[in-house]
Amino acid sequence: MLPEGDEDEDEENITTTATATGDAASDDELEQMSRKLGEMSPFVRQHLIHVENRFFDMFGDKEKQTININKFLTALAATGMRPSDPRLKETYTNLKKVQEKMASNDLQTLDTDYDTFMSIICENLEVLVKAFSSSFIIPDFRGFCHHLDQIYNSCKNNTNGKVASYIPQLARLKSEHWAVSVCTVDGQRYSNGDVNVPFTLQSCSKPLTYAMALGLNGTDTMHSYVGMEPSGRYFNELCLDYNNKPHNPMINAGAIMTAALVKPHLSAADRFDFIFNMYRRLAGDEFLGFNNAVFLSEKECADRNFALAYFMRENKCFPEGTRLHETLDFYFQLCSLEITAESGAVMAATLANGGINPLTGDPVLTVDAVRNTLTLMHSCGMYNYSGQFAFKVGLPSKSGVSGCVLLVIPNTMGICLWSPPLDNNGNSCRGVQFCMELVSRFNFHNFDNLRGQYTTKFDPRTVKAESNAQILFDLLFSTAAGDLSALRRHWLSATDMEAQDYDGRTALHVATSEGHEEIVEYLLIVCEVQPLPKDRWGRTPLDDAISFNHPCCANLIRESCNKKGIEVPSVSTNSILGVSQ
CATH class of the missing domain: 1.25.40.20 (Ankyrin repeat-containing domain)
Structure with a gap:
């Protein structure tokens, strides 16, 4: 497994302390704070020129002229932001300095005066104003999280399906694993279950690599080698479309072709370094690894993929000069990249945000590449269940045999679901159920907002107006x-x-x-x-x-x-x- 990179020790300490503070706050406190923040938002918007004073009024003690840092951090957690958010790096760095200066390790009792408080938050004031004025995409984030908790628990009782067994390393996954992680386009985070357990991307790498390849080659070049139509066939079936091309990038033949088009002039080592760095940017520097055991296992069980590659070479599908075995190794490496549900949610959120990572602001992918990728995910992303999924859920998604599902709600959020037991189509049973229940509660389906349509679904993206x-x-x-x-x-x-x-x-x-x-x-x-x-x-x-x-x-x-x-x-x-x- 590749290392994630060194982190600053002081930043890690303050993050741990702040996370503990957030955990100590009860759900009721967070819910109440979320409701308060949502309802005070018009005032904050009207008085941005005095926003520093308003923060002090919201969390301060008028009599003592101090502000309790724990109240401030609890309110921040209620908006969906985390201490690890890179957009708050300066705030937590400054807070660490204040703690050291005041010799205080207990955020619960840490009170500061106005000037000290402003020195802590001043560098991240813009994102804090956005958070506390309910300008994030989900204004009542705690209320939304309660719904997600209910759906998570409902799906947890689903014991259908079997863990994939054709790759020995995947067969060892526990069927009890169940993780849900959400990252909105404003960086609001939700997680439940085994969200820090690593698993391999498998076929969920296909849309991400395709989006990168589009940015490198352009749409016309890409689709002169790979089609864009649903195949109606099994994902690894030995067939091509009527133009003698793989049907689309979401099946094995199309994914192998996509791998062949990513930096083919580089050495194998440099190609892997390039793609690994791109995936790290997609994840916002959150967990990304490589599982060598799965990679070797993939190669040992790759008869059908080798057959597909030779079949395409026989039909002159590859660009001239393609190194076949190296391309297959590269494809197996992409499937063996390792993420967690947490980092997967950030990847999905980057797609939802038009290619810009919502946490880092890094424009990882082009808007055109994301548009084309989401289109193919919508029509081809769930194996032989793609048509029904598009009909019932109406959202771009991609599943993999490790039990992962990447779900994208454009301009709203990305969701990563992980549960190893698969149905007959190769999709996570719990993952599919979660998607179904999600769109039954919220009007996230692409066509839920047609004019004249009456629906009892709730839209968490709107602020509830009160008379x-x-x-x-x-x-x-x-x-x-x-x-x-x-x-x-x-x-x-x-x-x-x-x-x-x-x-x-x-x-x-x-x-x-x-x-x-x-x-x-x-x-x-x-x-x-x-x-x-x-x-x-x-x-x-x-x-x-x-x-x-x-x-x-x-x-x-x-x-x-x-x-x-x-x-x-x-x-x-x-x-x-x-x-x-």
């Missing part, structure tokens, strides 16, 4: 519950904090009636609401505070009136009588 009545109800309900975080969310979302219900009651009325001092203080000092609004009965929040025996709340209102130069009224008859509404 003014819903917003007001949530504001008053949150106030009654004493939920300061929800209140902060409303303020950051530019909600009218002085809005009145049918009876003229405001959030300040509710807070004083319930005796929530912290809420009253926040409304008066941070939101600067008027201290004495009247409801339909003429009662003010001061009346409610006195009536329900909350003297601290009453004092806060009096202090606000004094600061604003508002005359404090005498106690009304209603408050003396204790009349409540």
